Amino acid sequence: MSLKPRTAPPWALLVACCTAQFMVILDVTIVNVALPQMRDALGLSTNGLQWVVNAYTLTFAGFLMLGGRAADLWGRRRTFLAGLALFTACSLMGGLAQSGAWLVTARAAQGVGGAVLAPATLSLLTSRYTDPHERRRALGAWSVTSASGAAVGVLAGGVLTDLLDWRWVLFVNVPIGAAVAALMLLTPADARRKGAGPRLDVVGALTVTSGLAVLVYGIVGTNGHPWGSARTLATLGAGVVLLAVFAVTETRFATNPLVPFSVFRRRSLSVANAVTVTIGAANFGAYYFLSLYLQQVERNSPLRAGLDFLPIGLSAFAGALLGTRLVTRIGVRNQLVLGPGVAAAGLLWMATTLAPGQSYPAHLLVPLILFGGGIGLSFTPMAMGATHGVPPDQAGLASGLVNATRQVGGAVGLAVMATAATSLTTRHVRADGLPRALTDGYALAFLIAGLGLAAGMLLALALPSATGRPQETGATGGSTSPASASSAADAPAPLGSSRD
Template sequence: MSESATHVDPRRWKALIFIALAQLMVVLDATIVNIALPSAQADLGISDANRQWVITAYALAFGGLLLFGGRVADLWGRKRTFIIGLVGFALASALGGAASNEGVLLGARALQGVFGALLAPSALSLLAVTFTEARERAKAFGIFGAIAGGGGAVGLILGGVLTEYMNWRWTFFVNIPFAVVAAAGALLVIREPAGSRNPSRLDVPGVILATLGLVSLVYGFTRAESDGWGAGMTIGLFVAAAVLLATFVLVESKVKSPLLPLRVLTDRNRAGVYASLGLAVIGMFGLFLFLTYYMQIVKGYTPVTTGLAFLPMIVGMITGSTQIGARLMTRVRPRLLMAPGFLLAAVGMLILTQIDLDTSYATQILPAFLLLGLGMGTAFMPAMSLATHGVQPRDAGVASAMVNTSQQVGGAIGTALLNTIAASATTAYATSHAKSAPSVDLLKLESMVHGYTSAIWWAVGILAVAAAIAFTMVTTGSQGGGPVARSGDGADAAADADAEADVPIPVMAH
């Protein structure tokens, strides 16, 4: 291995700052608007029936277009796609912040989703092709994993502060300085490795089928939450999603330049990462939602205090990601970090099944948050790295997009599934305790908490399944050696020989 392949380019670490900043902005946006939604609804006169579209418009565009965004990054250049995504996201955020009516706000949220779908996979794939030496990669993905895991909680804090002390419009405007700084930094310091671009044409039928299939799937879970799982619209959307995605897989197996090369999915380790990450996100999304309501409605915390209460979870995530995951990733098998990490998070979740009306934050919620953060940080970090490690450079963007897709679909499923479980348990508890309750208000709070704890029990089980999948499917060795997984057969490898010539291959760390 030549010295140049292992040489540490200081520009890489500057590039990481701007890539991580962009990722933070995208992750923040998933939660920051939730806290501002009641204020925006009142200000713009949005009906209760339509308010969900402020969240759904973003989720549908983002989740539906991620695979397209990942492939665009591979075909047209990751740096270019990254900068276009940043500029577009900033403009859409400015439009949302200045919205004078419901239509403009919903349009701005959809545009944020479109540009987020370009931005998120290009950020992760830039990281994948920039950091190829084992120890560098471990550190870089440790930082990135901590941001990806903890950004949602940061969004709750920032959303609380901006809504309480300024107004809801600033939850949009705050994205603009993030995007400007990240775009300027990307122009100056990001260098995309030569030969890592995919020269193929865009698979238009694949784009249409994947986008419509993913939109149907995500919207199906959204409708299940509001209309019920047995509603005609809900079932119709799930059937449409199944048909469209099955047709997509068939088309991808036939076309010359597929949007999602099946070699990315058929690698056992990557499939295990996508499945376990998606499941873990189902549990985490529900938790953020329930505990935000629990702390504000049951405990009476302000939005800012609620956000600050999540801080120990962020500290745990950063510690787990940078101090445990990054340090051990080059020495131990990924499954020995991922499976225990998900189990540790499940233990934290288990503690939260015991919350009631007078639960102490210091003795019960705080320890649970620390365990959740440590566990998730430790597991997310090697998972993020492994999802793109050893993949052919021409597929780095779409492999990165699959990470985001599994998280986005997991988030949609988590919100709908756990909300439905919580609502059913709340209603059942209120009905069975109606006669014995001392007051209606107390019964309402007790029913609510019972609903939350019932859903959190499911989240414990889901995290345990994520741990089992990680342990059984992720069988590769530590990421300190050569490429972990080489997707594709000899013919693919031969076809890519020239494309990979200038991309340093991960080497053993000494």
């Protein structure tokens, strides 16, 4: 008697990919509410707190392209499982941390796991959903989880920190990771490749990651060393040199470059990634400084602070759901103007009205809803613009690149905002008192984030007008739907096939 091979339920791949992406995004912000407790338990300094966030985002950003290429070259399913295993194991190690250095190291390694995992989630969906309607729905679900993950992370961090302990903001990934792995193992395996596969560009990943880390370290260090000091100039110079080495290596010497610079000839990809940088900077900065404002100025508990983030999560969720339908009517370009514009209005509103002791419903609720809704509207056109027309052998690269630019924008943007906020707070604290001085610093950070989003809104106008505008018919009667164009370009395997 022969046993029939088990077939995965139709929903298994989508649920596994969306849950994994949700977990990766969640971990960018889930630590924010727990930062004061981490500081007290492990003796972290103010700069040390930034590195709990940035250690994850920098390695995440630096290795995302490597993860995307690994998915293309080694198989998306096996890359997904490898990244998930590393991410889950490092979450456990971070929860067990006994010192600040231990925690930051675990967070950095966790970022590498997320970098391998995240591109595989998107490239699995784009390669295995062939029908344009199904692909749009899958990308919509992926966008919803991406848009709401950050806000849910803050709420979950507040609940876990208040009811259990700060360590559980990391421990929580362990059972979720195990469940996702079990689900992914039900899906069809990768097609076997004949012969030895191309080598990955590890040198490129190391140089871009170290260059970004040194650059951020130099920016953060300006709190104690002026911009014109020898130490700051040397550090920033070293970061620029490392990034230049990365560019030269990629264009001149790498056999299989981490980022083939020719990919930037696609205007939709280049513009979408530029807009993504501004969205990442605003998102990271807003969550980080709002969490500090609610706890250090308003003296809210972690649970109360987490609940105060709920309107952002709900509006981001609603915006992402609306965005999947709206993009079929107004196109990628128009929606990528609309989303950042709405989010910028919310941040600029907060920047101009923020004060100690103000009423949350009267002064913060509406701006936070605008911010969350605008970010939610942005995710679907951001993903569609960045992957529009990309050939199948570069699907993982494009997926990794859009994730990486968001993390790079977040890490560098947070460093710039934190430096500006700390400098202003230091100048105002003697005259105005600590609560007012802290609020002034946080308001400046929101102003910088809002202006960045406004710049992203203007950048989106450079997208090709046909990008993502379905049902547009030219002289030949052909459709320019982004889903159908992408589907034709990618020529992916059907859902449930063993082809990667």
